[in-house]
Amino acid sequence: MLLGSVVLPGCGGSGGAREQVIVSGSTTLLPIAEVSAEMFGEENPTVSVLVSGMGSSAGIENVASGSSDIGTSSRELKDEEAALGLTDTVVAYDAIAVIVNPSNPVRDLTIEQVRAIFAGEITNWSEVGGPDLDIGVVNRDEASGTREAFKKIIMGDTRFYKGAVVLPGTGQVRAVVADVEGAIGYISLGFVTDEVAAVAIDDVMPSEEAVVNGSYTIQRTLHFFTREEVSTATQAYIDFVLSDEVQETIVREAGFIPITAKQDGSD
Secondary structure: OEEEEEEEOOOOOOOOOOEEEEEEEOOOOHHHHHHHHHHHHHHOOOEEEEEEEOOHHHHHHHHHHOOOOEEEEOOOOOHHHHOOOOEEEEEEEEEEEEEEOOOOOOOEEOHHHHHHHHOOOOOEHHHHOOOOOEOEEEEEOOOOHHHHHHHHHHHOOOOOOOOOEEEOOHHHHHHHHHHOOOEEEEEEHHHOOOOOEEOEEOOEOOOHHHHHOOOOOOEEEEEEEEOOOOOHHHHHHHHHHHOHHHHHHHHHHOOOEOHHHHHHHOO
8 A cells, every 4th residue: 555655856947757766665765765765756746656564574575676765664584684785774773662541550570471472371451460450452563563563572483373363564563552451562662752651671661871772682774675776866875864853853753763773882
């Protein structure tokens, strides 16, 4: 499904066909990709940048097959994907926040408790210091990069609870958790609003500082994947996303962490 269509690069002029840059993949990266495309288009009116969100796996598959110029991903490449010869450009960093309904008093969980909840081993909030209330597990679908990152960091070899509600997008997870008193889910930190409450993990709340210093461990890198050779317009768009103009405005305003933040934090 096409989520954003923006006219971009070039030098003025009217009439001829615009060059297209096709961007597809992670729904997490949509705020960066779409708004950057709008800003880029204001300066470059002879290129159309088409942005869609369908999941990280689809984005990687699309760029590998040549149906997209850029595949956006909120997870690392799997072993079989690493052999595709794609070029990786890191565009931001992110924390994955575990979220509950605001009426739920539980505000701190351990990694072990989170794993047990999403495995279906802990089924009532009273088992983790909360009210006598059934836990409603909300998960992402298998195409989701957020799910893949959460599985790698939290679940390991432990299987997800088969009775969980499985949803295709970040917004849907947030909406269900906001509406259901006993629900728990996980979303990108950039999508956390007052509708839901993020919980601390092992006494550490998700934040830019906690990601940079490593104390919040549920974090991941956000990627643009491309084939080895890209068009001039595609490279110009990528360079624009990496610019200070985008990193210090769009990336931060979307709730993500600029690439320079970790560089500065490691100095």
